[in-house]
Amino acid sequence: MGPQQFRAAIRFNMRLLFGSCFTLLIAAALGLGATWFTLTRGVAFGSLTIGAWTAWPKSGSVDIDPYARASIARSGELPTGTGDGVAFYAHTDDQGNSFDGRCSFTISGLTPAARYWTVTLYDPEGRLVANAIDRHGFTSEEIVRDSEGHFAINVAPLARPGNWLPTGGIEKFVLVWRLYDTPIGVATRTTKEGPMPAIARKGC
Amino acid sequence: MVRALLWILAAILLGGIVHLSTVLAMPQAAKQDAYSRLVPLTPVNAMVPLAPPAADAQIMPFMDPAFAQAVCRYDLAGGSLKLLAPVSQAYTSVTFYTRKSVAYYAINDRAAGRRTIELDLMTPEQHAAVPEEEDVTAADRLIIESPSTMGLIVLRALAPEPGLMPMVRGALAAATCSIQPAQ
Numbered sequence: 360m361g362p363q364q365f366r367a368a369i370r371f372n373m374r375l376l377f378g379s380c381f382t383l384l385i386a387a388a389l390g391l392g393a394t395w396f397t398l399t400r401g402v403a404f405g406s407l408t409i410g411a412w413t414a415w416p417k418s419g420s421v422d423i424d425p426y427a428r429a430s431i432a433r434s435g436e437l438p439t440g441t442g443d444g445v446a447f448y449a450h451t452d453d454q455g456n457s458f459d460g461r462c463s464f465t466i467s468g469l470t471p472a473a474r475y476w477t478v479t480l481y482d483p484e485g486r487l488v489a490n491a492i493d494r495h496g497f498t499s500e501e502i503v504r505d506s507e508g509h510f511a512i513n514v515a516p517l518a519r520p521g522n523w524l525p526t527g528g529i530e531k532f533v534l535v536w537r538l539y540d541t542p543i544g545v546a547t548r549t550t551k552e553g554p555m556p557a558i559a560r561k562g563c
Numbered sequence: 564m565v566r567a568l569l570w571i572l573a574a575i576l577l578g579g580i581v582h583l584s585t586v587l588a589m590p591q592a593a594k595q596d597a598y599s600r601l602v603p604l605t606p607v608n609a610m611v612p613l614a615p616p617a618a619d620a621q622i623m624p625f626m627d628p629a630f631a632q633a634v635c636r637y638d639l640a641g642g643s644l645k646l647l648a649p650v651s652q653a654y655t656s657v658t659f660y661t662r663k664s665v666a667y668y669a670i671n672d673r674a675a676g677r678r679t680i681e682l683d684l685m686t687p688e689q690h691a692a693v694p695e696e697e698d699v700t701a702a703d704r705l706i707i708e709s710p711s712t713m714g715l716i717v718l719r720a721l722a723p724e725p726g727l728m729p730m731v732r733g734a735l736a737a738a739t740c741s742i743q744p745a746q
Contacts, residue, residue, distance in 0.1 A: 378570045385574035390581025397586070419666045421710075429589035431664050432596045436625045437717060440658035440669025446625075474673070475654050475721055477629045485624025487616055495618075495628045500653070500723035537627060539654055539721070540671050 398430045407543075409555040412447035412536060416544040419445070436485060444473070444539035450531075452558040458533065460488075460526035462563035463515035466534075471553035473541035475499050478512065480524055481533045488532065490525035497522060515561075534558075590663045597623050597664045598636070598715060605636045608644065610718065610740045612732060627719075631732045635716040635740035639709060643685035646716060648738040650678055651731050654721040657682065661711040668707050675705070683743075684709055684716070716740060 479496035513519035658669040722728040
């Protein structure tokens with residue numbers, strides 16, 4: 360082998376080394392980044408979105424997809440079983456304003472058919488939020504309704520008349536609407552079957 | 564140029580493999596999944612009530628504070644399991660989870676249709692070993708097959724208003740789960 364061929368061989372090997380190192384680094388970053396992103400953002404298939412509310416009815420059955428499975432294993436929660444009910448999550452109001460605990464929001468309107476429902480306010484990690492009146496949510500039985508049976512929930516940092524759900528002034532919160540013993544689920548396709556309450560921002 | 568593109572293509576393909584394999588491996592690798600959280604708090608094959616979630620302390624994220632909960636962490640290696648749960652006034656449900664938090668079966672008080680929810684939980688092998696005539700004579704006997712030997716039974720009872728919580732917790736305290744020795 361002459362000196363010229365020797366140099367060419369070294370150059371080829373160096374390129375191979377750099378190329379494979381570069382590829383492995385990018386692959387690790389891409390793969391782990393995508394995993395982190397999908398698990399923290401709650402990407403799962405078969406979601407059911409009605410207004411600002413999204414549910415993953417399949418997550419409560421053996422048909423749960425691998426993303427939801429991984430996300431549940433990571434967070435440590437137990438999903439609501441399909442024969443029990445369905446949980447709808449909201450991170451923003453109907454206009455897409457994210458839930459800021461320093462602002463006030465109103466939830467009102469219709470709820471889908473269910474024997475009972477509950478609404479609960481959590482921080483983004485699923486913890487209850489400390490507040491002076493120890494109120495973290497409402498059930499369908501205890502909510503105060505007007506003479507026509509309609510209700511409005513005031514989600515606000517400071518005390519409000521009526522159904523006040525305190526935010527504790529935290530930066531970001533999540534609302535979970537759970538329907539128990541309900542026909543809403545995997546087969547639900549249209550908003551007509553499941554009218555979920557409207558959420559509007561009232562001020563900051 | 565072409566070579567650089569090939570390297571990038573290889574990186575994307577490999578990245579996809581890394582992504583899929585980490586997602587699939589997560590349930591096996593997770594150290595803080597629901598079952599692991601319950602191991603120090605619950606004995607095996609006994610129904611124990613869970614502390615209600617509070618702002619500063621909760622066992623699992625996204626627990627519904629309107630519900631009283633009790634858990635039976637089961638291991639069917641020693642035989643099938645019998646679950647007896649009295650139905651509380653408002654709403655009671657039982658959800659069965661595998662070791663990896665997959666909810667494979669859930670039933671509520673109305674679907675169970677009795678004052679007491681009564682269920683037998685067994686592995687497919689134990690179910691196959693149940694004498695056929697016994698299966699037929701006990702038509703109202705509800706048998707659930709667990710896809711895994713270990714798992715969780717979670718009993719949830721609704722307190723429609725906070726004042727009813729002590730009563731609901733009292734009703735849940737009467738629930739039992741116990742191993743039935745093989746005949």
